[in-house]
Amino acid sequence: MDLQAAAISLQGNNFVIVLVNMDMVSNSGEADMAIDSLQPKFGNAPVILMAQREDSSPVYYGDQNLVSILGDLPLDEMPWKTYSV
Numbered sequence: 001m002d003l004q005a006a007a008i009s010l011q012g013n014n015f016v017i018v019l020v021n022m023d024m025v026s027n028s029g030e031a032d033m034a035i036d037s038l039q040p041k042f043g044n045a046p047v048i049l050m051a052q053r054e055d056s057s058p059v060y061y062g063d064q065n066l067v068s069i070l071g072d073l074p075l076d077e078m079p080w081k082t083y084s085v
Contacts, residue, residue, distance in 0.1 A: 001085055003038075006078035007045070010069050015046040017060075017070075017078065022051040025061040035062060041085040 004019040018038055024031055031049055038047045048062035048070075058075060060067045 003083050003085055004080055005042070005083050006080045007042075008070075008073075008078065010073070013046075013066060013069065015048055015063075015066050016042045017048045017050050019080075020049045020051055022053070022059065025049050025051045025059050028061075031061045038085070041083075 006017045008015055008017060016038075018034075020031075020034065024034060034049060035047045039045065046063055046066060048060055048066055050061075051059045052075075053059060056075075060070060
């Protein structure tokens, strides 16, 4: 399976943002299971899930401390890559 993800380093924190659909971030149980299964695939780095609203604005799910430091980081400046997992 291929995923779009961005490895991020901000304020001394290293983590991975994984692009998912809105249904995933809307269901906390499913989102938590996805994070648990994805973390080992990214070297146990913390995983933040990201979906996009219809207006392309991001919706994040995961560790709130990491989500809060994302702030206004533009999506097009994130180092998106395709990962095979």
